[in-house]
Amino acid sequence: MTFSDQFESRFAEMLSHYPTKRSVLVPTLLYAQDEVGYLSQEVIAELAQRLDLTELEVRNVISYYSMLTTKPRGKYNLQVCTNISCMLRGAEEIFDWCRQRLDIDHKGTTADGLFSLEEVECIGACSWAPAMQVNYDFHENLTVEKMDTILDEYKNRGMQ
C-alpha cells in the first residue's frame, strides 16, 4: 500500500533514530493511524513487512496501547477520563451525558461517522479535572453546558 509523502519522510527519519528497525514500530503506528484513520489489515501487513516483524507481533503491540485501534473510528474521538480526580469532579456525569447525547456507548461510533466515544484512564490533566481529549486536543474543567458547546462546535466543523 502507499502512504503520503509526509508519512514516508517521517518513516525514513524515524529509522535513523533507533539502533534496531523494530523500535520504529510504535511511532510509525501512530503516524499510520493518523493518516488512515485506523490500523487496517493492509497497514499491519505493510508495516510488518517493512520492519521484518510478523503480523502477529504488530498486532500484539497494537492491542497493548489503547490509543491504537484496528477498527475505524469517528472523525472526532472523544476520550473522557473517569479516573479519580476527574471522577470526583463529575466525570461520570460527563461521560453519561455523552452517551445519551450521541446515543452510543463506550467504544461506539455515531451513525454519521462523526463521533466516537471512549472512557479512558488518566490523561494527565488532573489539575483541570474533569478533562477530555478529542483526537489530540484537550478540553478541561468540563461541565454539561460546556460539553454542549464543544460538541456543537465539532459538529459544525465536521459538517463543513
Added chain:
Amino acid sequence: MADVNITVDGKKVTAPAGTLLIEACKSVGIEVPSFCYYPGLSLQGACRMCLVKIEKIPKLQTACTTVISEGMTVTTTSDEVRQARKSMVELLLGNHPLDCPVCDAGGECELQDMTFAYGAAESKYMEAKNHKDEQQWSPVVYFDRPRCILCYRCVRVCGEGMDVWALGVQNRGVVSIIAPNKEDHLECEECGMCIDICPVGALTSGAYRYKTRPWEMKHVGTICTHCGDGCKTTLGVRRSDTGMEIVRGDNRDKSGINGDFLCIKGRYAFDFADSAERLNQPLIRKEGRLTPSTWEEAFELVGKHFAEIRDKEGGQAIGVIGSNRTTNEENYLLSKFARVVLKTNNLDHHRTADFPAFVAALTGKLDITASMRDVFNAPAILLIGNNPTDQHPLLGWQIRNNVRLHRARLYVINTLPIKLRRQAANFTQIPAGTEGKVAAFLAGQDSVAEALASESTSRENWIALRDKLRGEQNLIIIFGSEIRGNDIEVLVKFGSAIPGAKFVCLGDYANSRGAADMGLYPDLLPGYHRVADNGKFHREWGGIPTTPGLNLPQMVDAAKAGKLQALYVVGSNPIGRFGIDPFAFSKSFVVVQDMFLTETALMADVVLPAANAYEKSGTFTNTCDDLQLIKKAGEVTDTKTDFEMIVRIADAMGFDVRKLVHFGGGGTRADMGQSRGAQSGEADQHGVWLEAHGLEPKMSPFDPMAILDEIQRLVPGYDVSRMNLLAGNDQHTNLAGSGPSTLHNPELIVPANDGLFSSGTLGRYSRTLNSVIENRHREPAETEVAAD
C-alpha cells in the same frame, strides 16, 4: 567461570558466576517454585512465584531473574516468602475455572501441585469468574483461555525454540491473552511444543483431549519410529479391545537426546497403529484372492515354498527386501536368515543415504562421527544439503538452539533458502545438483570455483568461506543424501584436515542407519564387511554365499525374466515407493510382512500382519549413529513382530533355529549368565533390570536380546555399554572398525522426501497427519504418500 559462594537457608552453595539464583538453589535440592521460568528459554519474570528474601534487599526478589553474587544470603522458607507464594497462587486462581475434574492436565498440572504445596485453602475473591469458550486453533491445538496463567512459556518455546513465532500476547493487564498468528487459528509447524510446555490445561492436544486421565495410562519411554533422528518419546498406553492402545506421546521427562523436543510426528502420529485398515490376520492367495487364514497355515506354506525353491533352484532364485523401520536385531536376523537359511545374497532395502561410501571414507579414522548431542554443543556447524526443519526436526532443533544458546557459528550451503538460514552466520545458495562440486571445492579443487560462483556468491566469497571453515575447530559437518559416492570421500578429506571435525551423514527413516549397519545389501554383511571376503561372518554363520547378490532393480529384472522365483519383503513397499510395475513379480512367490495392505502386499501370495516399532523391543540406530533401546508400548492382537516371523519361517523350512538365534543355554549373555562364572554378576543385573522395566527375559527364540548379544559381539562399533543401553541411554556407536565397505551406484539412493507432515506409509494411515494436511488446504504432494 569463577565460582561464587552464597548461603541459602543456612546452606553453603557454590556455583559458577552467572548462575541464576533459582538454579543455584536447585543444585542443592532447595526447590523454588515457578511457572514462567523454564531452563533454556529467555527469562520472563511474569509469574512471581519464585519470590525469595535476599538479605539487605528490602523487597522480595524473583529468584529466576537474579544472578548470584558473592556473599549473598537467601531465605526461601520464611513466613514472608510463604505468604507471598500463597498470595500469588490466590491471584492465579482468581479467574482459574477450577474445572480440574474434566481438565486434561488434572493430575499432572503444575498449578494443582503448587496450590497443593503452597496455596491457601480460601480465597478473598468473591467476583464471578470470567468465562470464555474454548477455541480450536488447529487440528491438534485447543486453547482454553480462562485456564491460562500467562506464563508465556508457549510464546517463548514457539518463537525462540522453534523459530516459528506463531504465538503472541495481546492486550494488557488482566485482559491479556495468548493469541495465535492468524487471529483465530494457527499457521505453524504443529509441533505441539506449546501444549507440552503449558503448566496448566490452557493448551490441550486435539489427539489426547478428554480421552483419559494421566494416572490411568502406563508410560513407556521408547524411540519414535518416524524420521532418522531417534527422539525419545514417552508413550501413554492403556488397555483396549485389541490389546494396548497408544493415547499420547510426549517427552515431558526430558529424557533422551531430544530433551523435551518432539515434532508433530513424534507427538501425534503414533495413531497409524490403531488405523482401521491395519492387518490383523494372515492372508493367503487362494483362487486369485487374498483370503484370511491361520498363522500355522501361512508359515507352513511359506516355509515349504522357500525350502523347495532354494533346494531346486538355489538361493539365487530368492530375493529379500528389508526395512528401514525394523529394529537392528530384525535387520541383522534378516541378513543372517537370507544368507544362512535362504542361501542368497539377493538382499536390499530402500536406500536413502550412501552409508557404505561414508564408512569407506571413514576407514581408520577414530571418533569422527558426531552424536545428536554433539550437534547441540559444537562451536561450529557446516550443513550441506537437506532441510532439517522438515526432514530432521530434532537435528534442526539442536542446530537452532546451539546457535541461540551457545552462539555456535552455522554455515549453510543449500539449493533452497531453507529456514535454518535464519540462524546461519553464512548462507550460500547453490544451483541444484552442485553439492558434489561444493565438496570438491572445499577439498581444495579451485577449478570448480567458477562453476559455483554466482551473482550472490563470487569466487572470492567462496574462497573466503573455505578459509573461514578451515580456521574452525571441532566443526561438525552435516550432509544430506545429495552428497554420495566419491563426493563423500572428498568431503571427508576436507574435514579431516580440520582439528576435531566430525561428520553426520543424513538418512531418512527411523532405522535407515541400522538397516545399513546390519548389512541389508547384496554385497555387504553387517558392519559393512564384503560378502566376497572370507571373514568372521563366514566363520560364525557357517557357509554363506560369497558372490554379491542382486540389488533391488536387478531383482525386478530377474523377476520379469522369470529367474526370481520367490521374493520375501519385510516391512517395505518397493512397488509403491519406486513405481515398479505391479506385475513384475507375478511369476514369483511373494511373501510380504507389513502393517497395511500396501501396493506390494496387494500382489503378494502371502501377507503376514506385522507389529510396528511401538509394539516391540529392540534397538534403533539414528542417523547420528546413536544406538537406543526401543521398548514395547502398544499391542495389537494377532500381529507378530518381524523377528518372530523370520524365526518361524526358518523353523517351517526345517532349519534349526538355535543356529539362527542363540537363545537359552549355549553360552550367550542372553541366558542370564547363571552358568557363566565370572560374568554372571553382570548378566544377573541385566535380568533384574529387564524385569524392572517390564521386558520379560523370555528364554525363547523370539528374544531380540539374544541377537543383540551377537550384534555387540560381531558388528564393529556396537560393543557399547549394555547396561547404559538397557537403562534407556543413547550410546554412540563407532564406525571406525567397520568396512572395508564398497562403493555403490549413487542412483540406487532414493531420498524419502518426507516433510513435517508426511511419513511414508505410516503417514498415510495417520489420522492426525492427514487432518493437518487437509486443514492446510493443500493436496498431499506425490512425495508425501508413497514409501515403505
